Structure formats: C-alpha cells, structure tokens
Amino acid sequence: MTPREEIQALNIEIGHIQTRGDAAAMTEFYVEDAVLLPPNATPIKGKAAIFSFWVAGLPNVAHFTSETRELEILAPDVVVEQGAYRTVTKQADAPVLTGKYLVLWRRERGDWKITHDMWSALS
DSSP: OOHHHHHHHHHHHHHHHHHHTOHHHHHTTEEEEEEEEOTTSOOEESHHHHHHHHHHHGGGEEEEEEEEEEEEEEETTEEEEEEEEEEEESOTTOOEEEEEEEEEEEEETTEEEEEEEEEEEOO
16 A cells, blocks of 8 residues: 555544544554644643543544545655544534644554644634
8 A cells, every 4th residue: 555545544543533432542543752733722742641632532522534635755654644624523512623634644663653743623
C-alpha cells in the first residue's frame, strides 16, 4: 500500500475507535512525546495527557469520520496530512460538527504514529 492508502485505512480505524469511545485505543495512535493542538485550548503534550483529553471528550462522540484531502511525503517515514472531519455528537445543542485538520505522521517500527495533531471547527 502507498502511504496515502495506509493513512486512509488508519483514519477509518480512528473513526470506529472514536465512535465507540475508546480513549486507550485512540491514544495508541500517538508517539510518546506527541502534541495535540485542539481548538481554543493550550497544547496537550505526551501520551498520558492525550489519554486524559480523549477520556473527557470521546463520551460525547456518537459518530466520527474523516477524509484525507492532501497528503505530502516529507521523508520516507514522515508525512503531513490535511483533511476534513465530521463529528456527530451526543449533545443536543451541537449535534454535528465539521472541520479541518492537519496531522504529522511518522512511521515507527513499521507503524504510522501521530506526532502532531491539530484541528479546528468550521461549524
């Protein structure tokens, strides 16, 4: 598979994981010193802090999907992905959120892992 196909397959898996609310499985996509850059928040550094973020946020997710719009290979084991997401929430006041994201992926021991993850809402 090409890096684009591999990342797209991982994004499908991430969608299933977020939909079922599995913070531990979600955290496994990140390197140890990863940085999460959620909207309107300070950076979240390291897997332990990222796990806490997902524990707090995933229970609100009813369904999540994402779509790779662009993927640039920066080095054989480093790619940057730009895409769009759609989240159906369990909250009555914000049932559907759409937005854009930018993710830096690095292949470690054969597996693609996230080093930096940033997104913002469009709606």
